[in-house]
């Protein structure tokens with residue numbers, strides 16, 4: 001048996017990792033357009049993609065690869081000015097009626113009024129776990145980073161590395177958790193004027209369209225799922241090399257991160273399904289809502 005020394009192994013691992021990262025990552029290669037082709041532009045040699053919405057259609061794309069767990073990031077600059085009625089998205093989803101889904105949705109607003117960062121988590125076709133936040137920055141003047149960490153113990157949603165939401169694996173108390181269906185990465189922009197802005201009261205002003213959101217630096221460091229077998233690696237839509245540490249597999253909120261999450265929830269949370277007693281008055285709050293905040 002030929003045995004490699006640990007430093008040789010590390011070297012070859014590093015080499016493989018950089019190959020993976022260097023050869024991967026480009027909107028030209030990594031995604032396919034799902035709708036509104038004429039309103040999608042891939043620019044900057046594949047490093048950026050813009051999605052637009054006009055009075056006829058929205059647009060969107062999905063990753064070619066599907067993943068079972070991983071860390072996924074996108075830098076997004078949202079529709080500026082009057083974006084009322086528009087919804088831009090970045091989410092993960094599996095297929096079918098019993099699908100799993102992890103959502104970031106950005107609800108536009110009239111000029112000068114705040115966006116809403118809408119989040120939801122579906123397990124086995126069941127959603128109804130919305131949490132909404134105001135951003136603590138203007139999401140339309142520059143790119144901000146939106147992150148989904150998804151491992152077998154928890155889901156963490158982050159904005160510019162600040163956790164805004166955690167959803168733990170609470171299968172032990174009967175809450176289904178997404179852990180068996182592979183998901184693709186999706187982004188889109190669509191017309192939600194019937195519900196998005198103050199329940200449909202504020203309509204999209206089409207003469208101000210088309211409305212455009214910009215997406216950059218899609219980063220996926222996950223377990224690639226191809227027909228049942230999964231292997232882990234990373235890709236990023238830039239030509240920079242990144243390390244492919246698998247730290248997301250055990251990622252959790254340390255004390256510092258818990259403090260940040262508490263700050264976001266205290267100052268920027270708009271809606272939390274776990275405190276919506278009226279909505280759940282007949283069936284009771286979902287079981288995870290009865291657990292302490294960081295265990296929900």
Ligand SMILES: *[C@@H]1O[C@H](CO)[C@@H](O)[C@H](O)[C@H]1NC(C)=O
Pocket residue numbers: 107108109110113114115116196197198199
């Ligand atoms: C839009 O702005 C209004 C007024 O500030 C606010 O109440 C609302 O939550 C904002 N977002 C949406 C999506 O309506």
Ligand SMILES: *[C@@H]1O[C@H](CO)[C@@H](O)[C@H](O)[C@H]1NC(C)=O
Pocket residue numbers: 205206207208
């Ligand atoms: C829609 O936008 C146009 C152009 O900015 C403006 O002239 C018009 O008043 C707007 N319509 C409404 C209903 O606000």
Ligand SMILES: *[C@@H]1O[C@H](CO)[C@@H](O)[C@H](O)[C@H]1NC(C)=O
Pocket residue numbers: 055056206207
């Ligand atoms: C809506 O789209 C049609 C073409 O599909 C165009 O003729 C019309 O001017 C558009 N209206 C607005 C308000 O942008």
